[in-house]
Amino acid sequence: MLSLLFAILATLPAWAPPYWTVLGSLFLVYLAMAQMWNLLAGYCRVISLGQQMFVGLGGYALAVLSVYYGVPVWLCVTVGGVVALAFALAISFWLFRMSGTYLAVATWVVAEILGLCFGNWSFVRYGMGLFIQPAYGVSPDQIYYAALAVGAASVGIVYGLLRSELGLGILAIRDDEEAARSVGVNVFRCQVCCFAIGAFVIGIASGVLHLHLVFIQPYKAFSIDWTVKLLFIVIIGGLGTIEGPIVGALVFVILQQLFSEWPTMGLLLLGLFAVGIMLVAPNGIMGILKERYGFEILSARRR
Numbered sequence: 001m002l003s004l005l006f007a008i009l010a011t012l013p014a015w016a017p018p019y020w021t022v023l024g025s026l027f028l029v030y031l032a033m034a035q036m037w038n039l040l041a042g043y044c045r046v047i048s049l050g051q052q053m054f055v056g057l058g059g060y061a062l063a064v065l066s067v068y069y070g071v072p073v074w075l076c077v078t079v080g081g082v083v084a085l086a087f088a089l090a091i092s093f094w095l096f097r098m099s100g101t102y103l104a105v106a107t108w109v110v111a112e113i114l115g116l117c118f119g120n121w122s123f124v125r126y127g128m129g130l131f132i133q134p135a136y137g138v139s140p141d142q143i144y145y146a147a148l149a150v151g152a153a154s155v156g157i158v159y160g161l162l163r164s165e166l167g168l169g170i171l172a173i174r175d176d177e178e179a180a181r182s183v184g185v186n187v188f189r190c191q192v193c194c195f196a197i198g199a200f201v202i203g204i205a206s207g208v209l210h211l212h213l214v215f216i217q218p219y220k221a222f223s224i225d226w227t228v229k230l231l232f233i234v235i236i237g238g239l240g241t242i243e244g245p246i247v248g249a250l251v252f253v254i255l256q257q258l259f260s261e262w263p264t265m266g267l268l269l270l271g272l273f274a275v276g277i278m279l280v281a282p283n284g285i286m287g288i289l290k291e292r293y294g295f296e297i298l299s300a301r302r303r
Contacts, residue, residue, distance in 0.1 A: 013140075023253055025140075032201055034237070040194055045177050063130045115219060116218075143212050169185040247286055
């Protein structure tokens with residue numbers, strides 16, 4: 001099934017209208033970001049409300065390097081991931097001294113501080129934002145295939161990680177953090193690794209997204225709206241499942257387009273849809289399919 005989906009996505013620009021290519025790019029970028037949030041929350045039991053910090057850092061790395069220094073845009077996208085990774089490692093030793101609600105709020109605070117710093121920094125034109133002129137030289141098809149690479153890589157990274165030796169510890173944390181700690185699992189190491197990997201992938205995905213947007217502004221790039229979107233995608237798709245973010249991202253993009261004509265009402269309808277899913281399927285769409293019918297495409301369990 002996943003092979004069929006990948007074949008459809010790989011050939012999408014050849015047979016679909018340009019509008020579908022744009023939607024496909026959004027789906028794949030949201031998928032990559034949601035996979036990383038799910039890796040943290042669904043497996044490592046780390047609720048982060050500040051993943052938008054990596055969206056902003058990745059986007060601004062692209063904007064600053066390409067606009068001010070003339071660095072090729074694709075190299076800028078990669079550097080954005082490295083910048084996000086370095087920042088994640090730098091704050092990890094402070095953040096992971098906390099846990100639970102305190103950790104969630106701390107990540108949000110860090111993202112808000114970054115937003116304020118960039119919004120008051122003359123080098124990036126304060127809160128007015130930057131136009132990423134070099135992005136005009138990148139075709140929609142190129143952006144789409146970059147998004148496809150990031151989306152497919154995010155699924156492959158999570159699947160490979162969970163089936164690795166480190167993944168055994170991550171799965172143990174998912175089942176019972178205290179029990180995992182008691183049998184020798186280095187919880188701190190597992191959580192920091194997932195946090196850093198997530199930062200790198202989100203930083204790259206953000207660069208690809210901002211090639212499409214061609215504009216970046218601190219109050220949007222560092223907005224908590226990003227984390228709310230990821231939370232919505234993972235909840236409706238299925239927390240703690242590899243397939244959940246795929247389903248959730250697809251549903252989210254479709255609903256977002258359906259409700260785009262009613263911006264305010266659309267947010268309300270998205271919220272009602274999420275509440276309805278949580279009432280009918282508390283573990284998300286893929287969660288309930290797995291519980292009731294044993295349906296699972298990508299399993300992290302070793303057979």
